[in-house]
Amino acid sequence: MVETPVGKKPRFARLAWLAAPLLLLLICCGIYWRLTLSAEYTWIDSPDLVRMEVPRFQFQALRWHHAAFPLWDPHQWCGQPFLGQIVGAANPLNWPFFWLPLGGGGRVKLEVLHWYYVMIHFLGGLFMYWLCRDLRRSRTAALAGAIVFAFGGFFASAPWPEVMAGYVWIPLVFLFLLRALRCYRPTASAALCGLFLGAAWLSGHHEIPTYLSLAVAAVWIYRIASHPADRSRLLRLAALALLIAVLVSGFQTVPGYEYAQRARRWAGADHPLAWGETIPYSVDTAYSYSPGALVNLFVPYLAASTSDYLGVVAIVLALLGVAACWKERPVPLFTTIALCGLLFAMGTYNVFHGMAYAVVPLFGKARVPVRLLALFAFAAAPLAAYGLDAVFAQRAPRAVQRVAIAMAALGGGIYAVAIAAGEIHQYVPGEHVMFAGLMALLLAAVLVAWQRGAVHARLAAIAILALMLMELGFTNAGFSERTAGHGASVTELTAYDDIARYVRPQPELVRVYFADNFNFGDWEGIDSLTGFGAGVTSNMLQIEWWRPRVQDLLGVTYTIAKKPSRPDQVLVFQGSSGLNVYRNPLAFPRVWTVHQVMLLQKPDQLRAAMADPAVDLHSIAPTLEPIPPLETCAAPDQAWMTGRNAGSVTFQARMNCRGLLVIADTWCPGWSATVDGHPVPIYQPYGALRGVVVGPGSHTVAMHYRPRSALLGALMTGTGILLACVLAAIKRPAPGTETPARSPE
Numbered sequence: 001m002v003e004t005p006v007g008k009k010p011r012f013a014r015l016a017w018l019a020a021p022l023l024l025l026l027i028c029c030g031i032y033w034r035l036t037l038s039a040e041y042t043w044i045d046s047p048d049l050v051r052m053e054v055p056r057f058q059f060q061a062l063r064w065h066h067a068a069f070p071l072w073d074p075h076q077w078c079g080q081p082f083l084g085q086i087v088g089a090a091n092p093l094n095w096p097f098f099w100l101p102l103g104g105g106g107r108v109k110l111e112v113l114h115w116y117y118v119m120i121h122f123l124g125g126l127f128m129y130w131l132c133r134d135l136r137r138s139r140t141a142a143l144a145g146a147i148v149f150a151f152g153g154f155f156a157s158a159p160w161p162e163v164m165a166g167y168v169w170i171p172l173v174f175l176f177l178l179r180a181l182r183c184y185r186p187t188a189s190a191a192l193c194g195l196f197l198g199a200a201w202l203s204g205h206h207e208i209p210t211y212l213s214l215a216v217a218a219v220w221i222y223r224i225a226s227h228p229a230d231r232s233r234l235l236r237l238a239a240l241a242l243l244i245a246v247l248v249s250g251f252q253t254v255p256g257y258e259y260a261q262r263a264r265r266w267a268g269a270d271h272p273l274a275w276g277e278t279i280p281y282s283v284d285t286a287y288s289y290s291p292g293a294l295v296n297l298f299v300p301y302l303a304a305s306t307s308d309y310l311g312v313v314a315i316v317l318a319l320l321g322v323a324a325c326w327k328e329r330p331v332p333l334f335t336t337i338a339l340c341g342l343l344f345a346m347g348t349y350n351v352f353h354g355m356a357y358a359v360v361p362l363f364g365k366a367r368v369p370v371r372l373l374a375l376f377a378f379a380a381a382p383l384a385a386y387g388l389d390a391v392f393a394q395r396a397p398r399a400v401q402r403v404a405i406a407m408a409a410l411g412g413g414i415y416a417v418a419i420a421a422g423e424i425h426q427y428v429p430g431e432h433v434m435f436a437g438l439m440a441l442l443l444a445a446v447l448v449a450w451q452r453g454a455v456h457a458r459l460a461a462i463a464i465l466a467l468m469l470m471e472l473g474f475t476n477a478g479f480s481e482r483t484a485g486h487g488a489s490v491t492e493l494t495a496y497d498d499i500a501r502y503v504r505p506q507p508e509l510v511r512v513y514f515a516d517n518f519n520f521g522d523w524e525g526i527d528s529l530t531g532f533g534a535g536v537t538s539n540m541l542q543i544e545w546w547r548p549r550v551q552d553l554l555g556v557t558y559t560i561a562k563k564p565s566r567p568d569q570v571l572v573f574q575g576s577s578g579l580n581v582y583r584n585p586l587a588f589p590r591v592w593t594v595h596q597v598m599l600l601q602k603p604d605q606l607r608a609a610m611a612d613p614a615v616d617l618h619s620i621a622p623t624l625e626p627i628p629p630l631e632t633c634a635a636p637d638q639a640w641m642t643g644r645n646a647g648s649v650t651f652q653a654r655m656n657c658r659g660l661l662v663i664a665d666t667w668c669p670g671w672s673a674t675v676d677g678h679p680v681p682i683y684q685p686y687g688a689l690r691g692v693v694v695g696p697g698s699h700t701v702a703m704h705y706r707p708r709s710a711l712l713g714a715l716m717t718g719t720g721i722l723l724a725c726v727l728a729a730i731k732r733p734a735p736g737t738e739t740p741a742r743s744p745e
Helices: 016-031 047-065 093-099 110-134 141-152 153-157 161-167 170-179 187-203 207-226 228-262 281-286 290-299 309-325 330-344 351-359 369-393 395-423 431-451 458-477 489-495 497-503 518-523 540-541 548-553 604-611 709-730
Strands: 263-265 511-516 535-537 558-561 572-576 580-583 589-592 596-599 621-625 638-645 648-655 659-666 671-675 677-682 689-694 695-703
Touching: 016 110, 016 141, 016 518, 016 677, 047 093, 047 489, 047 518, 093 110, 093 596, 110 141, 110 161, 110 170, 110 369, 141 170, 141 369, 153 369, 153 458, 161 187, 161 207, 161 369, 161 489, 170 187, 170 207, 170 228, 170 369, 187 207, 187 228, 187 709, 207 228, 207 330, 207 369, 228 263, 228 535, 228 709, 263 540, 281 351, 309 330, 309 369, 309 431, 309 458, 369 431, 369 580, 395 431, 395 497, 431 518, 431 589, 431 659, 497 518, 497 572, 497 580, 511 518, 518 535, 535 540, 540 604, 580 621, 589 621, 589 638, 604 709, 671 689, 689 695
Parallel strands: 511 558, 596 621
Antiparallel strands: 263 535, 558 580, 572 580, 589 659, 638 648, 648 695, 659 689, 671 677, 671 695
């Protein structure tokens, strides 16, 4: 036997910290075996995922494979800022998956999306494991907390990538928040708390980061108010965390704010809302959590959603954690977060939610109270870890005994009622209710066996984890089959391939109007008039894009629909999906020139002029802004596009006199133009398009999208990350500093 030098751990001991993360990864792959070990199922089983999220992922992957960041999307709404929308482009967790090899036809592989789903849940579980270990929980208890967080409640029922990406950072935010509050390297901890809070905002979706930010702010405010002697130091730490969070979030929030000010958003109201408009409280009412659904906490599928379901085992352990460990510092905090998350999720049923909607900044923008269950599910995970440790430390033996009796009564009662109902009323309770009863009986059996010494503690802990996985695996099994005919909407991704094969090789630059809620443009890489998303820039909506004259102006060469929408359309292709391709013979070219503008004062005058057949839109450009004087010449100009990608376009123009060169793409801040290499301003003819004034002669015109908001946001994010890392690297133990938590085994 080789002895190990004193003070030096054997190699396997130094690598022991990898054991739990590897086990968690195996558990994650196992619970999602339908995605990792089978080719029959997919998590992409809802219209929003298939029609919106997967095409967005496809567009981003293609841009990354072309070594370009997706700042501008030319395939929706005649071009739209991409980064500022709720798309997750700024989320660094997504970037490695964009680099993975594409499949046939340059499409993102379904298997890549499956592993994306698995890995983001693994990361969430890993972050919760680290939090529980930092709270001095045993490895087994920390693993239990990770399982509850990664596979239970909110995380199990929020498949939208942007929403999941905002949720996954919550454990790390609170890990370093609690470190800062207990004075363990407070400056570094506050900086890292802000770093991960900013990372949550980079996810793209604002709801979870909004709720998380308000919860973190409430913790800081309470601590500052309740510790007047330490107020100045706590204020400095809170300000540091806020500063770094704002900086790190910049790559998403700055472009997002710019876009929000110029866009209208579909938020459940009867019309798309501008930035300054309040989302009606009726929307919050519609998305409120029902108090009648509380039983769904441990009975799966009893309510319409499983966003609250944690299972019998997790709920019991969390309650035991509260009862047995209340005097431990973080337990009251997590209990408060859980209760507030649960009660505020009830929205319209809770008057305090209405008060917050009315007075708390950004709270009303979130609009979906039920997603406050994210805070409930998060807080329940460490409480369950406390409960599991309390069971095996025998800190509350009577409570455990009573729980065992209650679980036996619950499980036995469910089966007794089921038998009686079946005999008397010929009624058979749902399988989900029977499943909850079975789990209660099995948990009671494990607890009784442990208390009587019939099983070893380790075996009992493994049994409890196994029961927890059975429960959460039950609700994580709701994936659709990938084959057609089984309700799997993923088949829609290939339903229009024949249409794309017809449209894509057409000689002219194509723009289509796809008459359905599907991001055909992003998925197929074909310019589309509309798109399926949360918003669109206001200038595109103000020109009434649905009118035939406007569609012709916007260069809509084809309409893809079941039947023609106007008499001049010509059927040119019949798709196997039931949608056909109709050619619009009057569609404008993508670029043309005009020598006369019509300056108008109000948007309704602009719309009237564009709808007036007496106004020749080929030669007259209605506008709401002054454009320098143009010249009229007898001979026609020539203008054509010579190059184009997602963020730039170039033209050649032969002008007989001074005129306005117009491209039928959306005007938006961030575009710059040059004529023969010299910068020129971009105007907004027709109320929404881009145009530059060009003098007589032959010219090269170029436009590039380099928004200052994205550059400023990237600079902010880089500065915030660098500042947080520098502060985290500086070791300055303060007086009274606590040591990092070391968990009992």
